[in-house]
Amino acid sequence: MPLPNELSTIFRSKQKSYKMVLILAMLEEYNNTRIKSFSLQRISEAFLTHLQQREAEGKRVDAPPKKLALRWSDVTTNQLKSLINTPIQALSSVIDAHDQKQSISFKPSIWEKLDENGIEDLRNYALTEIENYYNHFNNHVAIREHLEQVMRDYISAKTQPFSGHQLGTLFRKTIPEQLKCLPFIDEHYKIQGSIGQGNWANIPWIAILDKRITETTQRGEYVVYLFAEDMSCVYLTLAQGVTGPGEKGKKESHEYLRQKVKQMRELLSLDHFQKDENIHLTTSGIGRDYQVSTVAYVRYDRDQVPDDEQLISDLENLIENYKYYVDTIKKSGTEVEADMIEIGAESLDPLSVKERVQTIQTYIRRKGFQFPDHLIENFYLSLKTKPFVILAGVSGTGKTKLVKLFAEALGATSTNRQFTLIPVRPDWSDPSDLLGYKDLSGTFRPGRLTEVLLEATKPSNRHKPYFICLDEMNLARVEHYFSDLLSVLETQEWRDDRIVTASLIGKDSLTTDQDQQ
The missing domain is CATH 1.10.10.10 (Winged helix-like DNA-binding domain superfamily/Winged helix DNA-binding domain)
Structure with a gap:
């Protein structure tokens, strides 16, 4: 049977x-x-x-x-x-x-x-x-041998006739067929390589595309080997097509690509990969496109290409991240068509509320933690309603961890100083430990809360999320150390298309002319 x-x-x-x-x-x-x-x-x-x-x-x-x-x-x-x-x-x-x-x-x-x-x-x-x-x-997959062959022969090959060259067969047939033999490459993936169309390309490539979201390197997201123009190295990257977004103009397309890079880095772990713009392929204008469109990468120098086991391990790691990204956006119903998102001063989040909550939930689960979905939704909506939320519950139930993971899912970490954990001390009896104080010389010494608020109100940080977690608030009398801030929160109002409050600290107390928090 x-x-x-x-x-x-x-x-x-x-x-x-x-x-x-x-x-x-x-x-x-x-x-x-x-x-x-x-x-x-x-x-x-x-x-x-x-x-x-x-x-x-x-x-x-x-x-x-x-x-x-x-x-x-x-x-x-x-x-x-x-x-x-x-x-x-x-x-x-x-x-x-x-x-x-x-x-x-x-x-x-x-x-x-x-x-x-x-x-x-x-x-x-x-x-x-x-x-x-x-x-x-x-079935031995000779990735190292092929990468080294390209970096060794490509520059001299460009002086030879393009049509029928053996490197064309290597890129279009040999390497794709070998990659398809890897057990983590399934029927969802399309593999194609290119040395140019009619003429030699300055930057040849081999791409692995998930057909559920894209079948062209001009748009969407995919995994791709990119060879530097001088053949000094090759990069294994998780990247985005730059042609589709580029139709809207250079400035707008770069802003779009950066936004998508930020979203994907927030969602994916990308362990053991570089996550910056230090990918250098060419000195021409398109080089900048590659820099801003790359989500993560690992660089292999021509004379230091690792063995096939390491190359396959790196590729599998990146494919796992790519698959997780595709599964997540398909599950949330997010369309990945690379049309331009209008990015203006008030376009803070290109995702809908449902999509953003789904992304946060997925990030937290990927980190190995489980919270009820309704709890994360309620926390999100509470913060949207008034950006001050009290989490109550016995010790050890994950209140602090929820805040930290939620902040990380939005790109706010202790490393970039957008997440700050402030432990409350039992001896706090006034706001000075949070807000600051004047020393004997009359100089204002800002507290940790004030330092974060001043950083967050800089024009360059206006659209970045900042989280402050007061850990164990009830160890001290809340009405003693927090009443000033609570009062200020109740004075929120719209002014010049911004939410502002009354002054938390008088201008004469600060060493800066910042008078609104």
Whole structure:
């Protein structure tokens, strides 16, 4: 009897072995207990044991995420929470996971169709697919050899006839076909390379495009190898098409590209990749386009290209980030067509409220934390209504962590000084610890709150989000140290298209002419 349709294609799309390992762990637990609902802790243990045994036997195995360990033998079950959520979510069509009960099971409709023979067929299906997955690696993909060949031969090739040149075959056929053999490149991806159209391109490239959002390098987002014009290096990048946005003018297109870069960096982890504008491909005008359109990159210098294992690992890492981005925007219903967003003084967020909340929720889950969706929505709406919110609850329930992760999802971190955590001390009896004070010489010494407010009110920071978290507010009498600020918050009013308040600190107290906070 064939497997039910719902199960017969669950491994069709795979980037790692995790889905197959999860199914094997669940079936093993069922065979041991004959219980149809499994402890998530037990499944995590079986999941980890499978990977550790394969590693110990010297068989090929997916390396653990670098943030966990270098080998599975060094990973503990408690570290698996965020990792195992990935295959659980990928198999959500056939699996139910209950966070509160910390349990996992096949959906009732699946159990109804699984007899003993069906369970054995599913086990064999998972075992076959996991071997097929690893066998892909046995076909050597010579990325390093090809990258070095391009950087070695391209400049001299440009002095030769363009038509029929072997580098054209390398870019258009050989490299794309090899990349398609990688197990994390599935049917969603289109791979194409170019050395130019009719004439040699200054910057040849090989792009991996998710067909669900774009099939052209002129617009949308994609992964692409970009070779420097002087062939001194090649960059593996997550980038955006610059032709579509460029139709609106250079200044507007660069502003659009920067906005999209900021959004994507907020959403994605992009561990081990550079996230700046220091990508240098050419001295011509389009070089600046590449700089502002690049979300993340890693640079390989001509004489220091790493081995294929490292190159494949970097590519897989970037593809995972790319896939996560595509899945997120498709789930939220965001259109990715690269039409220009009108960016004016008051266009602070190109996403709708629903899309922004979805992005925040996704970022927090990606960091390994779970909060009820309605809590994040309420927090967002509360801040939009009045940018002062009190979170009440017993210690250890995640109030501070929620604020920190929420701020990070909007690009406000302690590193860029847009997120500030201020611990409240029990001995605070007046506003001076927050706002500041005059010393004996009459010089005003600003408190931490004042320093943040002054920074946030600079013209260059006008449209940046700033978060201040007063941790453990009730350790001191709130009405003693916070009453001045509460009173000022109630004086908000619109003036010259801005929300302003009464002065928090008199002008004569400050060393700057800033009189409104």
